[in-house]
Amino acid sequence: MPTGVFTDVTHIAKVSAIDESWRQAQEHGADCIVALGGGSALVVGKATGVLGGAAKEAKLTGQRTPSIREFAFNPPVYVMPVVAIPTTAGSGAEVSPHQPMVDEENNRKITVSSAVCYPRVAILDANLMRTLPFVQATRSGVDALTHAIEACLTDQSTEITNSLALHAMQMLIQNLRKSCMTDDLQAKQACLEASCIANMACGNAKLGYVHGLARNVQTLFPVPYGETIGVFLPPVMEFNMPAALDRYVMMAPYLGVDSAGKNSIEIGEAVIYQVKKLLADLNFPRKFSEEVVDRKSIPIMAKMVFVRKLEKNLSLEELDKMELPLYGPNPNIRKATYDDFVKLYEKSFEGWEL
Ligand SMILES: [Fe+2]
DSSP states (O other), X not given: OOOOOOOOOOSSOBHHXXXXXXXXXXXXXXXXXXXXXXHHHHHHHHHHHHHHHHHHHHHHHTXXXXXXXXXXXXOOSOOOOEEEEEXXXXXXXXXXXXXEEEETTTTEEEEEEOXXXXXXXXXXXXXXXXTOOHHHHHHHHHHHHHHHHHHTSBTTXXXXXXXXXXXXXXXXXXXXXHHHHSOOHHHHHHHHHXXXXXXXXXXXXXXXXHHHHHHHHHHHSOXXXXXXXXXXXXXXXXXXXXXXXXXXXXXXXXXXXXXXTOOHHHHHHHHHHHHHHHHHHTTOOSSOOTTTSOGGGHHHHHHHTTOSSOOTTOOHHHHHXXXXXXXXXXXXXXXXXXXXXXXXXXXHHHOOOO
8 A cells, every 4th residue: 555654743733734744645645644653743644634534525616625724713524534543652632533733823722623533543552652752751641641630620520531530540650650661561551541541531521720721831832741731730639629529539549549547638638649759750840940931921821721712922911901700711620710820820830849
């Protein structure tokens, strides 16, 4: 079977890369896309499949093929078949219909998504993770764990999503260290499958403020995705404590926490400690460097939580004019106000202690 290869993928999926990928796929006469790589590569492959579906439709109606950015506001109806093969245990993009990407022309993060965007096939093979560097392995693994944890901490979680999320977090807490630090293929396979399961949970239960706060740092500053997730995970779990005690009690045995003789607050603290311990063992940064992330952006980022599709260059004055609702629009189990978001962003510069 003749194949063509497109490799111009960066750590974050970009509109220009996706449009170019489809241009080359067209030249090649492609009728199927195999997306191989980390989350960004899978998004580029899946989005190329969206343009492939649109091109087929355009030929039928005699129209031009649009740029991928047009589908952020006009969800795809047809896609070309995509086989997704992850080489990191993290994004779960192989079982997700979402394609988040940076639109460099308009300086914003957009998402192309619809029910037809799930890959036709996902292949989970730990052999492909053998050469994954330690840092990338840890950053993507903690993203997967955060998908599982946040799936339990939203007001949309159900028994079905909890069962997936709890199983995924147990697999990750037991295998992530070994998977990142050794060549153990069984541990890598467990993390790869857990990452897939975790995305099936959060794809339905949605995500909370860890992702809600982290995305604004990713939009404005060049901090790797996984690092932004790790920095916010402990402070957001601590913020959630008053509303999440029963959830932490539920999660405790799956995270290896012994609840015997403890009250629910002590169990919640032990759950958060367990997560911090993992982040520390995996050498995660505990705060943002002020040389990379501008602390003066805290008020802007706190407002961006309220308006998801925000242009990067929108000024503070323009944002100030916007009427904000009391609580951020996010299914996070404990609702947060603008002042809460400011405090959480402050904590991301102060760091957390074990
Ligand atoms: Fe994530």
